[in-house]
Amino acid sequence: MASRKGRAPRASRTERAGSDGRGAPDVPGAADHDGTADPEARARQICLRLLTLAPRTRAQLAGALRDRGVPDDAAHAVLDRFADVGLIDDAAFARAWVESRHYSRGLAGRALRAELRQRGVGDDQIRDAIEDLGPDAEVATARRLVDRKLMSTRGLPPEARIRRLAGTLARKGYPPGLAFRVVREALETEGAEVDESCLDDLDNYTE
The missing domain is CATH 1.10.10.10 (Winged helix-like DNA-binding domain superfamily/Winged helix DNA-binding domain)
Structure with a gap:
């Protein structure tokens, strides 16, 4: 069918997009996809x-x-x-990351260190950020994590309770020594007996 009088023929898709068909004009030195x-x-x-x-x-x-x-x-x-x-500012990024992830997710220094390394932060900056957090904050957060989960473990056999609570801390990067101490304190407060042999493999507790 003839085109309407005075209207230029419509360009083909390839002509509009350029010879590569991807929307970039086929002209040497033309701007790239970010506009420059x-x-x-x-x-x-x-x-x-x-x-x-x-x-x-x-x-x-x-x-x-x-x-x-x-x-x-x-x-x-x-x-x-x-x-x-x-x-x-990688140092500021590390400090903000540590504070946010520790208080919102309960992550310990070991887990925070791994996350920051994945994002390319240097070891010195990671160390300074984690030291700013302080050991007292890590202990307090570990206790809160155990307290939150303690109720849901009642009625389970003692070994299962220990594994469940220890696993919560292990997955968030808490070291075995700290996890043992916090779990034992929580259970003993309830009057439960803690068999220390159940905590020999805290690093492997992932329940």
Whole structure:
């Protein structure tokens, strides 16, 4: 059917999208999918977008830039500038992560350390953040976790109660010595006898 008078023929899908058919114009030097051909400008856009969603470590941002094909020199330059102005601060990230995850999820230092390492935080920064938490806070949180679960274990055989309570702490990264002490205190407060041999393998309790 002839087109209406004065109207240009409609371009094909391939013509509209470019020769690759993915929406990018097939012109040398054209802007990439982030709206700019400048690698550093593109890196800034990516980092700002990610930081708007949630705090990120330098390693996380570096990984995101690498995944998106940003050249290493452009990525390093942008990450250095972001660190200079405080938009990237792994020490502050670690402190906030430790406080949040400890009080909201009850995680102990060992579990928090593993999570921060997965996110690329350095060992010194992790150590400082966990030391800020303090051992008293970890003990108090362990007691709260056991108290919450204690009622649900009543009626179970003593060994099953011990395994259940110890497993709660073990999964959240509490060391065996601390878990033993807190579980024993809770059960003895109820007047229950605690067989210490039941706690020999606290690291393996995952019930």
